[in-house]
């Protein structure tokens with residue numbers, strides 16, 4: 001999410017910053033900006049693609065040998081000139097760029113407003129800047145001010161900060177968001193990602209969490225929070241630029257699959273403040289009274305986003321006892337669904353631009369429904385038109401086949417369903433604590449599944465020549481089966497069908513023969529025996545069985561040819577864990593078949609036509 005570049009040396013900074021930002025544009029592209037020092041700090045920012053910033057720079061030539069730049073993927077506040085980075089203090093003496101999310105920005109903002117600060121933007125970043133400014137005014141030293149400010153920040157950050165009073169240095173620091181320092185000759189660089197500076201140097205310092213780099217043109221000093229000097233080995237980059245943009249991964253899809261622990265953390269944790277029994281859902285203000293009047297919920301979306309909504313349906317109905325219809329937008333919009341002011345319509349979309357989903361939203365609003373948009377792209381049509389928005393903080397998804405955005409959408413469903421149940425008094429404090437604890441553990445559980453990638457690759461190689469694939473499960477496992485089958489179709493171009501396990505024998509079982517593969521999802525513990533009976537029916541007709549099961553459930557080995565285990569979890573959250581192996585399985589099969597994984601045939605990333 002977002003890209004940072006910094007330069008200090010003997011060359012004009014602006015072209016180097018722009019070039020660096022261009023190579024990072026895939027990380028965020030809704031606005032960009034640079035602050036370059038000459039006599040003072042010259043700030044130029046523009047909404048939209050980098051080209052808009054370049055156009056602006058033609059008339060506002062920013063000369064100078066030191067500066068910082070940023071390309072943004074909006075999280076807090078819509079894409080606009082004012083919300084874009086760098087942010088600058090009122091006296092135009094300090095400029096700052098930031099990647100990450102400052103989780104406690106609202107309480108910090110209150111504090112700073114009390115101290116007399118005013119804010120121009122809606123961003124968490126401006127709060128970070130003003131905090132640096134506040135401490136700088138106390139101590140008169142940028143390094144100390146940054147250390148004091150970051151000590152107050154909860155959440156993730158990569159920061160590059162410059163100050164007019166000392167233009168010989170850039171202060172850079174990070175926590176849970178990457179930042180590197182590039183080492184040149186008489187010049188040095190700061191970047192959030194290697195490709196931004198690869199043209200100039202292959203010698204890199206990788207900053208660790210909570211480390212601070214003081215970057216001057218002649219040297220770099222890395223310090224810990226106590227200002228003790230840390231000796232760091234130089235990391236030599238050996239990849240080429242094309243590979244580095246993908247962070248060393250062969251495809252964006254694989255990179256995005258591996259980003260999921262972070263995405264899940266970003267989407268969940270800021271909404272679940274420590275030591276408080278609350279879920280903070282951004283702008284969603286649906287009151288207890290309004291919720292009590294809701295008599296029906298529709299969850300409407302397309303494709304993968306729809307499958308996340310299908311999980312949401314199971315969750316909300318089971319824990320809140322409100323009827324939920326999950327339906328594809330293309331169907332919903334052309335029938336005459338019953339909608340009124342007591343209807344809650346949840347529309348889910350990564351892009352926020354899918355034509356059918358937008359139409360469903362408009363239809364719901366016109367009929368008086370309360371509309372919540374679950375959206376990844378800030379400032380998109382759905383984000384703008386929904387009554388309230390819950391953002392999935394997955395960052396830009398480049399691969400056409402959705403992976404990390406789906407996991408973030410599932411997390412949104414976990415949050416929304418739990419929030420509704422809490423407001424309606426359908427879950428106890430103890431149940432909430434249990435849910436919260438489990439949500440906190442999901443990123444590391446996903447991480448542990450990703451460690452099985454080689455094993456899953458070996459299974460993909462084993463089954464690469466299958467003719468038909470059937471994905472089956474019951475309850476939420478069925479919802480996940482739908483996503484598994486879609487992924488195989490999209491990128492491996494194999495015929496795949498998802499079925500509710502109990503439905504198989506009503507017809508489709510006729511298709512099972514030797515050479516078929518059945519992927520059986522058995523994470524719903526109370527439905528385990530039922531699904532296993534269905535798996536046995538298929539096995540006895542010649543299909544191979546690959547099961548996805550919870551750790552500890554070795555019973556499944558009696559019937560399956562192969563098993564992928566995922567960590568056991570609260571019943572509400574099995575979907576996000578079970579789906580990770582499905583993503584990897586589809587990915588490795590598609591690679592094995594030699595397909596263009598990131599740009600599968602016939603597909604577009606954002607479907608803005610009917």
Ligand code: F6R
Pocket residue numbers: 302303304305306348349350351352353354357400401402403490605606607
């Ligand atoms: C599948 C996929 C699509 C999208 C669908 C909706 O991998 O990406 O099925 O999920 O086109 O798109 P959004 O979420 O942008 O509305």
